[in-house]
Amino acid sequence: MSEADFFKTMPHDKNDPNPFLAIYLDQSIPFNDEAKAAYLKDCSSKSRQFLLPVLRPFARLMIILLQIYKIIVPKAFTSSRVLHRVLYWGMKTFVSPSANYMILRHFYLGSEVLNFIRSNVPDVQITMNPLKPTNLEPVKDDLFLIHDLNLYNFVINLNRELREKNIEIVKQERLNFDAITSTTLPIEPMPNRWTNFLDLTTAIECFTPVYQMFLTDNDFWRATNSLQLDETIGILASKLIGSNDRLALINNKHPMVPLTTLKAGFRLVLHGLATEQLHALLVELKLKQQSQPLT
Template identity: 85%
Template sequence: MSKADYFNHMTHDKQDPNPFLAIYLDQSIPFNEEAKASYLKDCSSRSRQFLLPVLRPLSRLLIILFQLYKIIIPKAFTSSKMLHRFLYWGMKTFVSPDANYMILRHFYLGSEILQFIRDNIPGVQVEMNPLKPTNLEPIKDDLFLIHDLNLYNFVINLNKQLREKNMEVMKQEKLNFDAITSSRIPIEGMPNRRSNFLDLMTAIECFTPVYQFFLTDNDFWRATNSLQLDETIGILASKVIGSNDRLALINNKHPMVPLSTLRAGFRLVLHGLATEQLHALLVELKHKQAA
């Protein structure tokens, strides 16, 4: 059974309509149907309903305490390798299959979006480092950290070339969609034991202070500030496409105004949704151009 069947077979009770069914059926926002079903099914879990309200304030308290700790001992216990092995263990042991599926999709789609932008700016040659994990194993190889570095390096290297060559990002009459996968993303089945119960948002809130603890203060600030590059990537894509009507869907805005790390977990979820929506739009445009 496909992930979408969960909602396609759901009974509609007019006296008690399911809010997630309403969002799933709504097509005003571009979103891959399987991913949308996975995300909304995950949001409707008991973990999201009952655990998140308890764990979120505790998580944010830990972020404050670790920030004070980092001021006193800035580089104690820092290890990206240990962090990613812990994340791998935590995702494999506690995170729900739908949440893990969405996390791996994010790396895959993010790499495709950056390559799409690069491919549609004639005259630039930006070296890419695509991340396309199909299972949890690559997480142990600094996957989250490399994802952030890729984003910064792409923005820096692209804009250096644009400045050096006195170029502007312009609308392309015929778009190059070679980077965009319009078929199913080949992600393998995720662990599905009784312990795999944490929904995406609760898992992110739990892992954020762990992320902070094992990274230097500079690395954690850089990682959280990367979320506000959503608007930068959205603007680049809109210039290439020649339309900015979907930029209103981006919630992590203005990279020149750094935000507190306290809401990093919530903003990370918004970052993932922005990536899904932009990629879905590119798939939609790819089909239209092919037709």
């Protein structure tokens, strides 16, 4: 049974309605059906209900303590290679299949969204470094760090070209959707042992201090500040589409007002949802455009 079938076959008790069933059935927010079901099923887990309220305060306390430690010894015991080996081991050993699936989807969809923007801005030449992992192995090769670098480099390189060539991003009458996958992503089945119980939000909260510990203070701040580029990417896409109706769904806002690292885990979840929603909207527009004959 697929994740979507879990909700499609769920009985509805009008005296005790399931909140996740209500959110799954609601279609006001664009979201891939299978991914939405996987995420909501993950949200309804015992891990998120009982472990998250206990672990989140300790995780945030660790962020504060590590911040103080990094002030004193800013570059001690830093290693991106070790970090990503630890993340790979943690994801393979403790993270639920649904959560791992959503994490890999994020890298895949994020690369496609950036490629979509580049493909629809005329006369720009930007070298891309797409990340499209189909299993957990690529995590060991600095996947999370490269994802952040890709985002910053894209924004910098795109805007340099826009300035140098005096290009304005405007609505495109016919969009190029070659970068957007409208079929099922080729993500392999995730580890599913008895130890794979951590939901997405709890896993991110626990991994955030680990991320901080093995990165320099500068790298960690750069990574957390990248979350506020959600609004930047949303605005770029909305200009090309010619509609900003869905920008209200973006919660990581205004990159000119950097936030502290304390709530980085929560903001990372919002970042993932923003990417899912934008990609789902692009899929909708792609399918609609394909159904319309060329004039």
